[in-house]
Amino acid sequence: MIGILRIFYGAEGTRPGLVLTCLLLAGIFEGIGLASLLPLLSLAINDGAGATSPIIGYVDTALGWVGLEPGLGVLLLLVVGGIVLKCLLTMAAMFYVGYAVAEVATGLRAQLITRLLNVRWGYFTHQPVGRIANAISVDATRSGHAYLMAANFQVNIIQTVVYSLIAALVSWQLALAALALGGTIALSLHVLVRVSKKAGRRQTERTSELVIYLSDALSNIKPLKAMAKAGKFANLFDRKIGQLRRALRRQIVSQYALKNLEEMLVAMAVGVGFFVAISNWNVPVSQLLVMGALLFQTVSSVGKMQRQFQKAVLLESPYWSMRKLIDEAEVAREPNPGSTVPTLEQGCRFQDVSFAHVGDKVLDRVTLDIPARGLTVITGSSGSGKTTLTDLLLGLYQPLEGRILVDGIALSEIDLQAWRDIIGYVPQDLILFHDTILANVTLGDPRIGEEEAKQALQAAGALDFVEAQPEGLQSIVGEKGAKLSGGQRQRIALARALAGKPKLLILDEVTSALDPRTERDICRNIDALSRDMTVLAITHREAWTEIAERTYRLDGGSIELVKDGRDFKRPA
Numbered sequence: 001m002i003g004i005l006r007i008f009y010g011a012e013g014t015r016p017g018l019v020l021t022c023l024l025l026a027g028i029f030e031g032i033g034l035a036s037l038l039p040l041l042s043l044a045i046n047d048g049a050g051a052t053s054p055i056i057g058y059v060d061t062a063l064g065w066v067g068l069e070p071g072l073g074v075l076l077l078l079v080v081g082g083i084v085l086k087c088l089l090t091m092a093a094m095f096y097v098g099y100a101v102a103e104v105a106t107g108l109r110a111q112l113i114t115r116l117l118n119v120r121w122g123y124f125t126h127q128p129v130g131r132i133a134n135a136i137s138v139d140a141t142r143s144g145h146a147y148l149m150a151a152n153f154q155v156n157i158i159q160t161v162v163y164s165l166i167a168a169l170v171s172w173q174l175a176l177a178a179l180a181l182g183g184t185i186a187l188s189l190h191v192l193v194r195v196s197k198k199a200g201r202r203q204t205e206r207t208s209e210l211v212i213y214l215s216d217a218l219s220n221i222k223p224l225k226a227m228a229k230a231g232k233f234a235n236l237f238d239r240k241i242g243q244l245r246r247a248l249r250r251q252i253v254s255q256y257a258l259k260n261l262e263e264m265l266v267a268m269a270v271g272v273g274f275f276v277a278i279s280n281w282n283v284p285v286s287q288l289l290v291m292g293a294l295l296f297q298t299v300s301s302v303g304k305m306q307r308q309f310q311k312a313v314l315l316e317s318p319y320w321s322m323r324k325l326i327d328e329a330e331v332a333r334e335p336n337p338g339s340t341v342p343t344l345e346q347g348c349r350f351q352d353v354s355f356a357h358v359g360d361k362v363l364d365r366v367t368l369d370i371p372a373r374g375l376t377v378i379t380g381s382s383g384s385g386k387t388t389l390t391d392l393l394l395g396l397y398q399p400l401e402g403r404i405l406v407d408g409i410a411l412s413e414i415d416l417q418a419w420r421d422i423i424g425y426v427p428q429d430l431i432l433f434h435d436t437i438l439a440n441v442t443l444g445d446p447r448i449g450e451e452e453a454k455q456a457l458q459a460a461g462a463l464d465f466v467e468a469q470p471e472g473l474q475s476i477v478g479e480k481g482a483k484l485s486g487g488q489r490q491r492i493a494l495a496r497a498l499a500g501k502p503k504l505l506i507l508d509e510v511t512s513a514l515d516p517r518t519e520r521d522i523c524r525n526i527d528a529l530s531r532d533m534t535v536l537a538i539t540h541r542e543a544w545t546e547i548a549e550r551t552y553r554l555d556g557g558s559i560e561l562v563k564d565g566r567d568f569k570r571p572a
Ligand SMILES: Nc1ncnc2c1ncn2[C@@H]1O[C@H](COP(=O)(O)OP(=O)(O)OP(=O)(O)O)[C@@H](O)[C@H]1O
Pocket: 125, 357, 358, 362, 380, 381, 382, 383, 384, 385, 386, 387, 388, 389, 428
């Protein structure tokens, strides 16, 4: 229950005070309307209920305070007016709740996206993308509904209080009996609420697992199809789909069981109450009618409250799972304590740098220099730590020991955003967005126009094939660039890195998919660019080591300088 109330009172971007005020006022007007019902009926039937029911006396006194006679017109006005005002105020509150539902769903999405864009790189290396995709699409929408259910639950709480109070004014024994009855029925059916809560949690977990699995499968669909594994792989989904199906079944069964069992028990209890009242006690008809209606309303409102609670707990888990993800992302926020704006005039230096992801060191007291305005190549066997080295230079990881210096200033003192703003980076596992070639080159940077994009494509050796496409720069590259060849994708990614005219260009196996001729063309372009730009390339390819001013070999955690610029003659 506390979890549900925390959603209603704690969800950001909502105004629980306003909603609650409207609902409380609605409750008061409903109470006035209900309280006036008994005197109205008594007056209409003239059965002398006034002598036995205290509520008629209270209404008379209250009307006396404002100088009104408890006549038919006044009482009718109070009954009808009370209901009308209650409806209008509840409607106003629920209109606002409707806005708040959208606010909760979109607010959670926005918070998650903003935080995710600011988390440390290490967070993503152990975070399934499907979990985030599921949170943004499914959980956020269900969270909005969780807020709606929590608000409805709040409405039911107020209604139950109002009915109980009015019942107490008619007869405190009646109120006690109604609450005891409602409570007993609710308690006896509580197991169905627990079933729903568990079903809701299962659905959230299973759906997330399913989306994680599916997004991984779709990313690997080509090898799965190529090796006829798609069908076999589908079997792996069956268990998860089966669990989801069971959770959904339990949800529906428990919801309908609660509704119908509760109605049945209420009808039986009120029936017995009526029978006892009519046959044993001499209760006036108007009082009997009002008492019966109140008993029924009070007991039903306890039931309604429970049903609403059941709906809310069903949707509670996506809300909290979403919040957990947002909090995790906040904890994983990337620190950026530095403030110096880098210029990269002299070069970068790794000074006795050691680093380990987990366990053994990948880099052990590595020292290397990357002079400004030149091409430095790093070679080394697979898994020797070349990408890790560039990740350290990008500030994605921090060294365990030693320092990374940019123009003699420690990277930890440099503003990371400003540092990355002067870097062009092409990763080994490049992925293009399902968008136009132009969008893939500019990445939405307003400083890069069509002309700059073309120049970058030219330097990356991509302009010819881009212009040969039916829609040129506006051609869509397909899912992850699937409409292009591996080498074309590499060249677009290189153009993307060059388009911002970076001061430092980091290339991780950027020409591995290219034929020797295209590779040499690109090398020639990069060689020319490196007169004004610092280039760090990870590669084994001769075309690169030939033009490099410095080549380092990384192996077993240590680095060795295998080619020095002093021996190097730049081709004319
Ligand atoms: N996020 C990570 N968590 C744990 N270990 C990692 C992580 N990233 C890389 N490693 C490990 O660190 C070592 C160096 O990896 P890295 O990717 O830097 O090698 P590499 O030289 O670039 O390899 P390749 O040439 O095959 O791309 C490897 O043993 C790898 O398993």
